[in-house]
Each structure stands twice: as structure tokens, then as C-alpha cells.
Amino acid sequence: MTIRLFLFIALCLPFVAIAQSDNKTKAVRFMQWLSNNKADSAATLVAPEVAGKLSGPVLQGAWQQISAAYGKCESVSSSSAANDASISVDGTFEKAILVFAINFNDKGIVGFFVSGSKERNLVISAFKEEEKAIDVNGGKLYGTLMLPDNKTRFPVVMIIAGSGSTDRNGNSIPLLTAGSYRLLAEVLAKNGIGSFRYDKRGVGESSSFNPPATSALFNDYISDATTLVKELHKDKRVSKVIVAGHSEGSLIGMIAAREEKAEGFISLCGAGEPINYTLSRQLKQQLPIMGNKINNILDSLKNGNTVKEVPPILQSIFNPQLQPYLISWIRFDPREEIKKMKMPVLIIGGGTDVQVPIADAESLHSALPSSKKLIIGSMNHILKDAPADRAANLVTYTKADLPLSQELVEAIIAFTK
Structure with a gap:
């Protein structure tokens, strides 16, 4: 769930409208x-x-x-x-x-x-893919529908990416290059299951929006996901749609799945509390000396008020441009949203996840006891087997050749079928 520092060079200064045409x-x-x-x-x-x-x-x-x-x-x-x-x-x-x-x-x-x-298509894919451009409010979302071989009708898992600039393949270059979503799409195709993964507004090919994606609120991402589920339901080849939301995408996905009546929902390392609590915990672990300031900022945002004075070290998270989005995100409690779900639900957490602890999966399951819960002891936040040591764990974030957790793959396949 961590909102990533987009790149070591990303200076989060307020955007200033200027007139220079060059x-x-x-x-x-x-x-x-x-x-x-x-x-x-x-x-x-x-x-x-x-x-x-x-x-x-x-x-x-x-x-x-x-x-x-x-x-x-x-x-x-x-x-x-x-x-x-x-x-x-x-x-x-x-x-x-x-x-x-x-x-x-x-x-x-x-x-x-x-x-x-x-x-870049440097290697011919072993799987049949269809590139999609779907109209949503303010622009187009671009994504990839991966088709299983020799199937005229099949279930589809719609994969919703985590926070920040994570693209349809599960990469947020250069910090995250694990390719987890593409790997998931490929293993699903091998097992007769289709998938749809997409670039969120402002990411990858989905970059042109009016107003720009930088002004989007949390509800915009929910609306986008809802539209995509609706479009998949229109495809006569699709027998059912299972929404799989990863990290931040878990909350987006559970609301979109409910609103558009998807046939199932999977939470992958999703938060089990409002984002202000998650941010408070994560930031204070990294910057304990800023604890009071972090709490004061989050309290203001929770009350719907922006904060003008933010310490430079916290600008990447709380810069003025991001604050409206955070305010809109904080208003949602995943525990309350998951209670409203009537469809089959699978909640998956990782025992070596250094971003979202398994307590969050437990919290979501407690809110919806009818859900299925799976804790994979060796799995980390990017859905791969990894050691508990934080430094060694984070090394896996750049290893695209490292396979997904086999236990995860088997659970998603069984749930979908």
C-alpha cells in the first residue's frame, strides 16, 4: 500500500501554471x-x-x-x-x-x-492477446485481454493494480520491475482462464485525460474499474468476471465488483483499515522522529482539510497536489465496504509482506466471515516467495524472472473455476 517515491529524482514541488510555449x-x-x-x-x-x-x-x-x-x-x-x-x-x-x-x-x-x-514486443508472446482502449469519464483506459488457447467461452480475472505509477504488468519503473500481473495473466491463460489488466489513468498508455489524471480522486478509479467490469460483461466470450484487486486496488476492486455485480472478488494483499492508519504506521516506522507531524497531517486530511505547511521529507506523500486524493481515499473503510459484498470473496495475505501485514487480511475476513481466507506464509507484497528480512525481501521487487507463489496461483485458479 505504500505510496512510492516515484523516482529518486521526483521533486514534489507544486505544479505552477506557466505561459511558456516551448x-x-x-x-x-x-x-x-x-x-x-x-x-x-x-x-x-x-x-x-x-x-x-x-x-x-x-x-x-x-x-x-x-x-x-x-x-x-x-x-x-x-x-x-x-x-x-x-x-x-x-x-x-x-x-x-x-x-x-x-x-x-x-x-x-x-x-x-x-x-x-x-x-516493446521484442519476443513473440506465447499467448494470444487483444489490446483494448475503453472510454471512461475524461479519457481512455488502455489494457490487455489475454485469451486462453482453444477456448470460445471462458472466465476472466480483471486485475487492478496497486498504488502509485504501477502499470498493467505490475511494474513501477525503476523501483518495481517484478512483472507480477503479467506473470499472473500468463499462468491463468495456461489454465484456461482469461484475464484483463490495464494501465490506470495517468499511467503507461492511459496518460491523456481531461482534466489531467493528476487531479483524479479515489472515486474516479472506482468509476474506471466499474466501467471496465461492465465492458467485460458485454463480451459474449466471457462466462464470468472475477475482480482481483492488489494492494490499493483491493479497495477499488471490492467496490467496483459490488456495483457492477461481478461474479467474484479476490483481495490480494489489500488493506484492512482506512489508509490514514496504514500511512501512519508505515511512515512512523521509517521516520519515527516525525511521528507527531505525521499524525497532525493525517488528522487534518481525515477531517477534509488540506495542509499548507508540509516538511520537505514528507513532501513526496503529502504534497499539495496529492492531498485531495488522500482526502477522498481516507473516507473509505475497507471493512465497511467488504461487509456489503454478496458474491464469493477470497482474501489472500502474505506472511512476508513488509507493506501490508497479515492482520489486514484477518481484519477483512472478520468483517465478512463468509469469505475465504488464505495466508501464504512465504509470500511477500508482490505475490512472490521471499524471505522475511526486509532488505532481502525488497530485492525481489526487481526480479521479473522470479515466479509467483505457487500456492497463490493454485488458490486463484481454484477460486475462479
């Missing part, structure tokens, strides 16, 4: 200089107030890390512009197409981070 050009030039090992030149486009944090050496180090993971950058092109203060640029690397968000104020660039990815 920011698109500057954003492309900035990325081209980085890809051509001219980080010092790229630093000349940075706003003075962040020059120390986005210096040439810092930019060079960041780019080297990205290149080590995805190979050489072959080309750069402007993707879209939500407004003059936020430009989207595609970088085509040897292993993936990364979508970068370049943020400006009136003096220059104030931050850049990876906001999503578009896979």
Missing part, C-alpha cells in the same frame, strides 16, 4: 541530452531553486541507473502535455519504452520521474 521542446531536449551523456547540458534547463538536487552529476547518476536496467536509449519523442507545467516524453530503450513526466515552473525544470512504461 516547454515541450525543452523537455525533449532535456531527455536527448541525458541520452547522449550530456547531463551538464541538461542541468542548464533546471530551475535555480532545485539546481543542487538536479545537478549534472545527479542527473548523470540517475540516467546510468535507468540505462543499466533498460539498456541504451535509442530515441526520445514528446508524448503529450497535460499542461505547460507537465510534459510527457517517451524514451525508447532497448528493453522498454519508458514514459517520463517532466515538470516545470516559470524558471525551468523542477523534477522528472518515470510515470509509466510501454512494453
Whole structure:
């Protein structure tokens, strides 16, 4: 459930509307200089107030890390512009197409981070896939329907991603490259079950929205998921829809599944308490000295009030742009929402999950005793077997070749069938 620091370079300064019409050009030039090992030149486009944090050496180090993971950058092109203060640029690397968000104020660039990815078809897939573009309020959501072989009618598991910039494959580049959702889709297809996974608004291909996805509230993601369930129900090949929500997607999924009458729901490492409690616990574990300030901010947000003064160390979570979303999220209690469900429900938690403890799965099950509960002792938050040691656990977040927990796979297949 942790709201991730999007990238080590993501400076969470407020977006400032500006009138410069050449920011698109500057954003492309900035990325081209980085890809051509001219980080010092790229630093000349940075706003003075962040020059120390986005210096040439810092930019060079960041780019080297990205290149080590995805190979050489072959080309750069402007993707879209939500407004003059936020430009989207595609970088085509040897292993993936990364979508970068370049943020400006009136003096220059104030931050850049990876906001999503578009896979390159370097290997022919062993599975039949259909790419979908589905209209929702304000834009289109892009996703992939994976079809099982030799089936004219089949159940479909709709996978809803966790928080932050996690894409349809379960990646939030460069911090998370485990590919868990794609792995799940592939193993389901092998067992005669279809799946639909999608890029949330503002992530990957689903980047163009009006108003921009940066202003979305929690209800928007629920509405999106509800629309997608409805569209899947219209497909005559689909015998039933099982919604599987991972992490933050668990709460989104349980509401969407209920509203659109899905045939089943699976909570994968979902929170069993309102998000303010989860954030308080997680942040105070990492920053115990900020405990009182964290509680004060969360109390204000719970009461529907934004907070103007946020310590720099907490800006990545509580910056002004994110606060309306957090306010809208805090209003939902997963325990109250799951009580309303009349369909079959499977709740899965991981014994080595360092983000959402198994107590949350227990809490959800207590709220809906008719649900099935499964605690997989060796499974972590990204649905793979991992040690309990935090550092060793987090190493698995970048290992796409590590398979999913076999116990998890068997449980989802049995529940769906």
C-alpha cells in the first residue's frame, strides 16, 4: 500500500501554471541530452531553486541507473502535455519504452520521474492477446485481454493494480520491475482462464485525460474499474468476471465488483483499515522522529482539510497536489465496504509482506466471515516467495524472472473455476 517515491529524482514541488510555449521542446531536449551523456547540458534547463538536487552529476547518476536496467536509449519523442507545467516524453530503450513526466515552473525544470512504461514486443508472446482502449469519464483506459488457447467461452480475472505509477504488468519503473500481473495473466491463460489488466489513468498508455489524471480522486478509479467490469460483461466470450484487486486496488476492486455485480472478488494483499492508519504506521516506522507531524497531517486530511505547511521529507506523500486524493481515499473503510459484498470473496495475505501485514487480511475476513481466507506464509507484497528480512525481501521487487507463489496461483485458479 505504500505510496512510492516515484523516482529518486521526483521533486514534489507544486505544479505552477506557466505561459511558456516551448516547454515541450525543452523537455525533449532535456531527455536527448541525458541520452547522449550530456547531463551538464541538461542541468542548464533546471530551475535555480532545485539546481543542487538536479545537478549534472545527479542527473548523470540517475540516467546510468535507468540505462543499466533498460539498456541504451535509442530515441526520445514528446508524448503529450497535460499542461505547460507537465510534459510527457517517451524514451525508447532497448528493453522498454519508458514514459517520463517532466515538470516545470516559470524558471525551468523542477523534477522528472518515470510515470509509466510501454512494453516493446521484442519476443513473440506465447499467448494470444487483444489490446483494448475503453472510454471512461475524461479519457481512455488502455489494457490487455489475454485469451486462453482453444477456448470460445471462458472466465476472466480483471486485475487492478496497486498504488502509485504501477502499470498493467505490475511494474513501477525503476523501483518495481517484478512483472507480477503479467506473470499472473500468463499462468491463468495456461489454465484456461482469461484475464484483463490495464494501465490506470495517468499511467503507461492511459496518460491523456481531461482534466489531467493528476487531479483524479479515489472515486474516479472506482468509476474506471466499474466501467471496465461492465465492458467485460458485454463480451459474449466471457462466462464470468472475477475482480482481483492488489494492494490499493483491493479497495477499488471490492467496490467496483459490488456495483457492477461481478461474479467474484479476490483481495490480494489489500488493506484492512482506512489508509490514514496504514500511512501512519508505515511512515512512523521509517521516520519515527516525525511521528507527531505525521499524525497532525493525517488528522487534518481525515477531517477534509488540506495542509499548507508540509516538511520537505514528507513532501513526496503529502504534497499539495496529492492531498485531495488522500482526502477522498481516507473516507473509505475497507471493512465497511467488504461487509456489503454478496458474491464469493477470497482474501489472500502474505506472511512476508513488509507493506501490508497479515492482520489486514484477518481484519477483512472478520468483517465478512463468509469469505475465504488464505495466508501464504512465504509470500511477500508482490505475490512472490521471499524471505522475511526486509532488505532481502525488497530485492525481489526487481526480479521479473522470479515466479509467483505457487500456492497463490493454485488458490486463484481454484477460486475462479
